[in-house]
Amino acid sequence: MKGQLILEDGSVYKGNLFGAVNPSEAVTGEVVFNTSMTGYQEILTDPSYAGQIVTLTFPLVGNYGTSPVFSESDKIWAKALIVKENYMTENNGFKALNEFLKDHKVTGISGIDTRSLTRHIRSCGTMRGYIKAGSEYDCDVLREHQDIKAKDDENLVAQVTTRKIYRLPGKGPRVVVMDFGVKKDILRQLQIKGADVVVVSAFSEARDIFSLNPDGILLSNGPGDPAHVPGIVATIKKLLGRVPIFGICLGHQLLALAFGAETYKLKFGHRGANHPVMDLETGKTYMTSQNHGYAVKEKDLRRLGLVVTHKNLNDGTVEGLRHRYLPAFSVQFHPEASPGPQDSGELFEEFYDMIIKKKHEEQVI
Incomplete structure (x- = not known):
């Protein structure tokens, strides 16, 4: 399913949704980036990422699957996951990242130019954003989600x-x-x-x-x-x-x-x-x-x-x-x-x- 990431400054990044997808709901959070080359499951399950949409800068994510032994907690705390390329199949019997996200009701979006997104965040600073289904830029949806700017005082x-x-x-x-x-x-x-x-x-x-x-x-x-x-x-x-x-x-x-x-x-x-x-x-x-x-x-x-x-x-x-x-x-x-x-x-x-x-x-x- 087509999807897009829209930042609070109006920047738009188009891609494809995976994991748990609800076409009628947008996922909001602070958009951050992580430069680790491995450890995507540990990152997703780290409670320190509560309230955040995590961008992984390494271009291929999911290639070694997921396993309970890699989890840092009992659930995914990140609000959503942004990747360049998602490896969709199981590996050595480990559950695929796509299925792991579905199990925890978390959305991912792939096909994003994560290098461009990361450079934008480095230049402009961390900002909030949201991920929604569809490929058309919707100004009404952006206005409806202006409250994403005002949640920094949330007690995570x-x-x-x-x-x-x-x-x-x-x-x-x-x-x-x-x-x-x-x-x-x-x-x-x-x-x-x-x-x-x-x-x-x-x-x-x-x-x-x-x-x-x-x-x-x-x-x-x-x-x-x-x-x-x-x-x-x-x-x-x-x-x-x-x-x-x-x-x-x-x-x-x-x-x-x-x-x-x-x-x-x-x-x-x-x-x-x-x-x-x-x-x-x-x-x-x-x-x-x-x-x-x-x-x-x-x-x-x-x-x-x-x-x-x-x-x-x-x-x-x-x-x-x-x-x-x-x-x-x-x-x-x-x-x-x-x-x-x-x-x-x-x-x-x-x-x-x-x-x-x-x-x-x-x-x-």
Whole structure:
């Protein structure tokens, strides 16, 4: 079926719909791009993409099929998928991407000049858009969907967080994960270290978190603007200094806000599996997996007791922080590398070592 992507600035990209197609409904969302060459299933099921229409810049998508083992959550969170070419058949018994989208009631559109679309977003900045059936440009439909510009304040974390506490038992220290949209592979990395993992809602109170007797707290990845969840920031403030804290992606931004820093929206975000990041303390450069549209302002971080530990080598943005005195650190990228390179996986070990050191100090006292 013919279809088209229409951006809020009136730009039109024509293609063919696949996956779950409803001719009478348009799909709206923030249009972003990801430069990963593989990992389309992990991207689609990453809760950090809630509310977004994802463009994949790699030209051929779907060629190795889909499998439950690749999913980062139990559903597709992306609103829709944009590709240049969709590989339609099964591969080695794995379900085709087309069928995977149908199962999750998500629309895709192929035949789009994704290079042109990506260059447009890079030039003009991330913008909202919608995908609809048909090949004719419809000004009336565009006017009907002008509300797509006004949804940036939507609380996406509330949509993706767990509704109930759950535990992944382990024999090691207890790590409480505040779920802002946590990926399965982050939890898997904690389990590999032997941690006793307890996952709680993003909106849990500090007293309820402490009642679980955590040895460490992980602030997970997630979608949206960190400034739109002030209640979570207030909770994190109450957690500071009590036990080691590790923040990832949105968790990194929220930890920075809890210390008094500021965040801002990037022109077109960082989304892909090849972003170079330098560890300023060792001089080592990591190739990292990233998915975020906001960043932490570097101004005043030193005054707040925060040390910049990592920087993005493409644009100089802050990619990692640690507090000068308190046991808390964070990174903007995804050290679990799903999808992407595994260069920075040692950060989970650093977190685990911080927990063990803290427990030993308490026992000595």
